[in-house]
Amino acid sequence: MSAPTPPARKFLGRLSLPERNYLADALRAETVGGVILLVAAIVALIWANTPLSDSYVSVSEFHFGPSALGLDLSVQHWAADGLLAVFFFVAGIELKRELVAGELRDPKAAVLPVIAALSGMAVPALVYVLVNVVGGGNLDGWAVPVATDIAFALAVLAVIGTSLPSALRAFLLTLAVVDDLFAILIIAVFFTSDLNFAALGGAVAGLAVFWLLLRKGVRGWYVYVPLALVIWGLMYNSGVHATIAGVAMGLMLRCHRREDEEQSPGERIEHLVRPVSAGLAVPLFALFSAGVPLSGGAFGRVFTQPETLGVVLGLVVGKAVGIFGGTWLAARFTRAELNDDLAWPDVFALASLAGIGFTVSLLIGELAFATDPVLTSEVKTAVLTGSLIAAVISGALLKMRVRTYRVLCEEEERDEDLDGIPDVYEQDDPAYHLRMAALYEAKAAEHRRLAEHAGAARGKGNSPA
Numbered sequence: 001m002s003a004p005t006p007p008a009r010k011f012l013g014r015l016s017l018p019e020r021n022y023l024a025d026a027l028r029a030e031t032v033g034g035v036i037l038l039v040a041a042i043v044a045l046i047w048a049n050t051p052l053s054d055s056y057v058s059v060s061e062f063h064f065g066p067s068a069l070g071l072d073l074s075v076q077h078w079a080a081d082g083l084l085a086v087f088f089f090v091a092g093i094e095l096k097r098e099l100v101a102g103e104l105r106d107p108k109a110a111v112l113p114v115i116a117a118l119s120g121m122a123v124p125a126l127v128y129v130l131v132n133v134v135g136g137g138n139l140d141g142w143a144v145p146v147a148t149d150i151a152f153a154l155a156v157l158a159v160i161g162t163s164l165p166s167a168l169r170a171f172l173l174t175l176a177v178v179d180d181l182f183a184i185l186i187i188a189v190f191f192t193s194d195l196n197f198a199a200l201g202g203a204v205a206g207l208a209v210f211w212l213l214l215r216k217g218v219r220g221w222y223v224y225v226p227l228a229l230v231i232w233g234l235m236y237n238s239g240v241h242a243t244i245a246g247v248a249m250g251l252m253l254r255c256h257r258r259e260d261e262e263q264s265p266g267e268r269i270e271h272l273v274r275p276v277s278a279g280l281a282v283p284l285f286a287l288f289s290a291g292v293p294l295s296g297g298a299f300g301r302v303f304t305q306p307e308t309l310g311v312v313l314g315l316v317v318g319k320a321v322g323i324f325g326g327t328w329l330a331a332r333f334t335r336a337e338l339n340d341d342l343a344w345p346d347v348f349a350l351a352s353l354a355g356i357g358f359t360v361s362l363l364i365g366e367l368a369f370a371t372d373p374v375l376t377s378e379v380k381t382a383v384l385t386g387s388l389i390a391a392v393i394s395g396a397l398l399k400m401r402v403r404t405y406r407v408l409c410e411e412e413e414r415d416e417d418l419d420g421i422p423d424v425y426e427q428d429d430p431a432y433h434l435r436m437a438a439l440y441e442a443k444a445a446e447h448r449r450l451a452e453h454a455g456a457a458r459g460k461g462n463s464p465a
Contacts, residue, residue, distance in 0.1 A: 033278020034155025037358070040283035041290040041384075048291030060288050070237045076288040080363055083281035085232055085246035087359065090277045091180045092250020093270045098177050100256045112330045113171060117178035119326025120354055121146040124318030128310035137306025141368045141379055143190065145314025145386065147183045147360035150176035151278060153353050156391045165405060168342070172350055175323065183360045187241045191367040200238035203245060206231035211252050214265070241367070282359055289362045292380045299385065301378060308382035311365075315355045315386030316393070323351035342404075349397035355390030357383060 047056045065071040065078070073081070098104040104114070124145040132139050150173060210227055228249060236242035255266035263271070302308045327347055331338065338344065365379040398405075 033274075033282065034151035034153070036279055036283045037149075037151050037286050038155045040286040041358070044287045044289070044291035045294065045384075049294050053293070056291050060291070069233060071233060079285045079288045080366060081236060081242040082232070084285050084359070084363065085243045086273065086277045086281040087246070087285075088180075088184065088243040089246035089250045090270060090274055091177070091184070092247040093253055093255065093266050093273075094177050094250075095181055095247075096251050096253060096266060097255040097270075098174065102174070104174065104177070111334060112327065113174040114178055115330040116171075116323050116327040116351075117175045118182070119329075120148070120175065120319050120323035120351070121179065121182055123322030123325070124314035127314045127318035131310035131313060132306045135306030135309070137310065138369070138375070141307055141311065141365065143183075143186050144311050144361050144365045144368060144379060144383065145318060145357060146179075146186070147357050147364065148176050148179045148319070148354040149356055149358035149360065149387070151282060152358045152387065153356045156353065156356060156395060165342075168346065168350055168405075172353065175354060179354075180360070183364070184244065184247050187364065187367070188244050191364070192240050195239045196237055199234045200240065203231055203234035203238055203240075206234060207245075207248055207252070210249055214252055214254070243363075285359065286362075289366070290358075290380065290384065292377045292384070294381065299381070302382050302385050305378065307375060308378050308385075311361075311379055311382035312386040312389070315357050315361075315383070316352075316389050319355035319357075319390065320348065320352045320393075323354055324348045327351070343401075345397065346401060349394055349401070352390055352397060353394035355394070356387045358387055361387075 044056075047053070060076040061074050063072055063074050065073050104110040125142045128142050128145055129139060131137070132141075153172065153176075206227060210224070210231065213223065213227075228245075231249070232242055232245045235245035250266075253264075253266035253269060255264050257264045257267075302312060324344075324347055328344070338347075361383045362380055365383060366376055369376040369379060
């Protein structure tokens with residue numbers, strides 16, 4: 001007798017309740033941070049394109065810091081190398097949590113979003129390379145369009161008011177986490193200058209001390225914050241991009257809960273640091289990186305130069321085709337089946353939304369063309385242009401299905417027995433059915449009482465005086 005065939009796994013199916021609750025909290029913070037990021041980018045563009053533009057340049061290029069330690073940096077440099085380390089620290093915690101408790105912990109479940117994310121990075125890079133090979137452009141910017149900015153993408157969702165079901169949001173977040181991981185690897189491997197092995201050895205030793213203190217259960221910000229600053233400074237002077245220090249420390253935190261814990265150390269620290277990252281670090285980076293001079297000529301060059309055209313097409317076309325194509329192929333050749341409530345156009349809309357590249361794309365653009373300030377500025381304009389086009393396209397596609405999403409969200413949120421747990425998660429619980437039967441009986445009794453009261457009132461009104 002042959003073994004029974006296991007049921008097909010539902011792609012974009014309902015999440016577990018703990019994962020759903022964690023996701024709701026994380027995305028709420030990301031959405032708020034994304035709106036702040038959007039505002040910071042707009043302020044930067046206005047500041048850099050008004051009569052106050054000279055002050056923008058003066059502030060961005062103002063240097064401060066201990067030169068004896070090799071840290072006499074400009075404000076823009078501090079934002080890109082210093083504040084973004086906080087952003088990558090949170091990204092490291094998110095990645096660790098996904099690996100031990102989230103969607104990536106199960107290799108079978110992780111295959112599809114990982115393939116989608118990798119395809120969504122490889123195809124934009126290929127689009128950039130093809131455009132620049134044909135047009136005779138600079139290939140150094142191949143990595144600019146590979147990154148997705150989850151905060152900016154969620155800010156777009158908040159602005160257009162689309163209520164995505166939690167499964168779609170989880171897929172977007174998982175894509176972004178995998179995307180961040182490979183963007184970090186790209187920065188570490190391809191954008192590392194000449195190595196200072198003494199400083200690198202010191203940074204590695206500092207990370208070893210950091211790991212040891214965590215394993216010994218030592219607590220106190222006054223221990224870890226100074227140590228983190230030393231590790232960051234050594235990493236910066238080593239020639240490896242300083243944000244790698246933030247990722248490494250984030251990955252070291254324990255993100256699984258023990259029996260006596262309501263939160264793991266990683267979740268607790270992420271809860272404390274995420275507002276600093278989303279509300280301060282990333283917006284300040286955007287403020288001092290997104291301020292590029294805009295003009296009709298600048299926008300014209302975006303679509304005529306191979307470097308900038310490659311970035312725009314990579315974000316708008318490469319991301320959508322890569323993520324959708326990778327997802328479809330993975331689902332086609334695995335046992336994953338698309339959720340019956342959703343359709344493949346929903347996946348394509350989400351893939352288009354992932355074409356919003358901002359924070360990491362701007363950072364890679366600065367690193368790729370560090371010796372050419374003019375081209376750096378033009379590539380930043382291309383990132384902004386491509387992200388705007390992707391936002392408009394994905395917003396239009398999502399709006400077409402907003403009624404379906406609203407119904408799905410209402411179904412997820414309904415809690416008729418008012419026990420704090422959505423009813424959809426209790427359908428297999430016998431106690432839930434007993435509570436619902438009692439609730440319906442109480443409602444029926446109330447309806448009968450009201451009907452009898454109304455009948456009595458009508459009878460009394462019709463009686464002779």
